[in-house]
Amino acid sequence: MSHRLIACAGAALLFLTSATALFASDTASCELKVREGYRFYDISGKTVDDLVQEIRHNGTKWNDGKVYSAMTNWDIHYKYEVACQNGRYSVKSAATRVDILYNMPRLNLATCAPDLVGAWSNYVTRLQSHEFGHKDLAVKAASEVNEMFGTLPSFGSEEELAAEIIKRTEEKFKKLKEIQVEYDHDTRHGETQGAVLLAGSQ
Numbered sequence: 772m773s774h775r776l777i778a779c780a781g782a783a784l785l786f787l788t789s790a791t792a793l794f795a796s797d798t799a800s801c802e803l804k805v806r807e808g809y810r811f812y813d814i815s816g817k818t819v820d821d822l823v824q825e826i827r828h829n830g831t832k833w834n835d836g837k838v839y840s841a842m843t844n845w846d847i848h849y850k851y852e853v854a855c856q857n858g859r860y861s862v863k864s865a866a867t868r869v870d871i872l873y874n875m876p877r878l879n880l881a882t883c884a885p886d887l888v889g890a891w892s893n894y895v896t897r898l899q900s901h902e903f904g905h906k907d908l909a910v911k912a913a914s915e916v917n918e919m920f921g922t923l924p925s926f927g928s929e930e931e932l933a934a935e936i937i938k939r940t941e942e943k944f945k946k947l948k949e950i951q952v953e954y955d956h957d958t959r960h961g962e963t964q965g966a967v968l969l970a971g972s973q
Contacts, residue, residue: 777927787864793880796896800863800864800865801865801866801867801917801918801920801921802865802866802867803866803867803868803869803910803913803917804866804867804868804869805869805910805949806868806869806871806908807871807872807873808870808873809872809873810872810873810874811874811875811876811877812874812876813829813876813877813878813879814826814829814876814877814878815878815879815883816883816884816887816888817883818884818887819887819890822878822883822887822891822968823968825876826840826876827969828841829876830876831877840876840898841873841874841875841876841898841899841901841902842873843869843871843902843905843906843909844871844920845869845872845875845905845906845952846869846871846872847868847869847909847912847913847916847944848867848868848869848870849868849913849916849920850863850865850866851864851865851866851920851936852864853929853932855929856961858926858927859925859931860927860928860932861924861925861926861932862920862921862923862932862936865917865920867914867916867917868913869909869913871909871910872904872910873902875895875898875902876895876898878891891968893966894965897961897965898966900964900966901958901964901966902961904954905951908951909947912943912946912947912950916939916940916943919936919939919940919943920936923935964966
């Protein structure tokens with residue numbers, strides 16, 4: 772069986788993939804894969820104010836109606852195989868994949884003022900660090916889902932097993948959404964981490 776959850780925390784694409792075998796036991800073997808990609812939108816300008824206006828115009832609009840300079844989309848998939856022994860059903864193996872897509876601004880160096888490059892580099896470094904925080908939260912949740920597969924007891928039917936998995940994963944994903952919102956609230960969308968071009972701007 773396979774399931775997936777799509778949520779947003781929230782061109783040219785670049786993808787990087789890594790995989791980790793979390794554990795293997797007599798009851799279940801579990802694997803976690805993480806794939807990261809980037810989508811960029813270009814901005815340019817002669818002043819910092821120009822860049823801020825470009826971001827406000829070309830940035831990513833979220834469902835709160837606001838436009839953000841960067842956003843991380845996360846998509847968690849999981850699948851598992853079922854084993855049956857003596858009329859009891861349990862997870863034989865499981866695999867979880869996290870797809871991360873960073874939506875980031877990219878400065879057009881050919882048209883921007885040279886004295887903006889240093890400030891922009893510092894800003895983007897801190898902005899990306901903030902977005903990596905969103906990624907880390909998603910990967911941690913996916914890891915916990917994978918660990919859950921390895922600790923599930925056996926059930927009297929495959930339907931009971933599936934229902935328990937859905938119940939536990941939905942709880943985990945609901946909590947993840949809440950944590951992602953709290954992270955943005957606590958960091959003011961990266962402002963407390965230095966991801967600002969102007970005081971008070973996003």
